[in-house]
Each structure stands twice: as C-alpha cells, then as structure tokens.
Amino acid sequence: MGTFVIKKRNNGEFQFDLKAGNGQTILTSEGYTTKSGCENGIESVRTNSQDESRFERKISANMKYYFSLKASNGQIIGTSEMYESSSSRDKGVDSVQSNAKGAKVDDQTV
Structure with a gap:
C-alpha cells in the first residue's frame, strides 16, 4: 500500500510525494502555499x-521518459x-493508479 508524505520545502511551501x-x-x-491546498492536492x-x-x-529533452497527472481543469x-x-x-503510471486510492497520509510537517 502506498503513502502520501507531506513535507515543507525550504521556501515554506508544502508538497507531497506518493x-x-x-x-x-x-x-x-x-508546491502549495497552504497545507490545506496540499491536502486537497492529495484528494x-x-x-x-x-x-x-x-x-x-x-519524453524530456534528454530522451528520458516521465509522466504528469492532471486534474480535470488541465492543471498538473x-x-x-x-x-x-x-x-x-x-509501470510508474500503473503504480500510481494502484497505490493512490487507498494510500495513507504521513504528515511530516507537524
């Protein structure tokens, strides 16, 4: 099972990693300016x-492969x-699909 890890960046913004x-x-x-915005991003x-x-x-300029997940409004x-x-x-896409729905949240900002 996956985990969303909430962290605070050096610039004060919140981010999560799945x-x-x-x-x-x-x-x-x-990056999110508020923790609630970060939590909404997880949802x-x-x-x-x-x-x-x-x-x-x-595909990046240096020929590496990656993906972005977008919301219905097109925002990454x-x-x-x-x-x-x-x-x-x-396989990374498959992993996000299988891990995200039931992933717990580990808030490391508290």
Missing part, C-alpha cells in the same frame, strides 16, 4: 489517478521521476 509500498517515490506534487490525486486519460506521458497535480524506457514509465 510513495509505493517499497518506499520509492512515484509522484511528486507541485485530487486519489480521484484523478483512477482515470487513465488524466495521465500525460512525455504531480509529476513522476525520469525513467530510462517508456515501459518503465508505464
């Missing part, structure tokens, strides 16, 4: 990750790490 059961980070959020990942069309598969909720192959990226 970690798979093995502890590997599979999705990192954008958005839970919902939107269940819709395959919300994942945008991309989170981005993956860089992968060496498209099949590894697709």
Whole structure:
C-alpha cells in the first residue's frame, strides 16, 4: 500500500510525494502555499489517478521518459521521476493508479 508524505520545502511551501509500498517515490506534487491546498492536492490525486486519460506521458529533452497527472481543469497535480524506457514509465503510471486510492497520509510537517 502506498503513502502520501507531506513535507515543507525550504521556501515554506508544502508538497507531497506518493510513495509505493517499497518506499520509492512515484509522484511528486507541485508546491502549495497552504497545507490545506496540499491536502486537497492529495484528494485530487486519489480521484484523478483512477482515470487513465488524466495521465500525460512525455519524453524530456534528454530522451528520458516521465509522466504528469492532471486534474480535470488541465492543471498538473504531480509529476513522476525520469525513467530510462517508456515501459518503465508505464509501470510508474500503473503504480500510481494502484497505490493512490487507498494510500495513507504521513504528515511530516507537524
């Protein structure tokens, strides 16, 4: 089972990482100015990750593969790490889909 880990950045913004059961980070959020905004982002990942069309598969300038998860309004909720192959990226998408819905929250800002 996955875990959403809420952290505070050096600039004071909140962010979350979705970690798979093995502890590997599979999705990192954008920065949020408030913790409640960050928590809403987690709920958005839970919902939107269940819709395959919300994942945008991309290739970086240095030919690494990654994906972004978008909300229904088109805003990016989170981005993956860089992968060496498209099949590894697709496994990352699968991992987000299977881990996000039931993931617990580990708030490391308290």
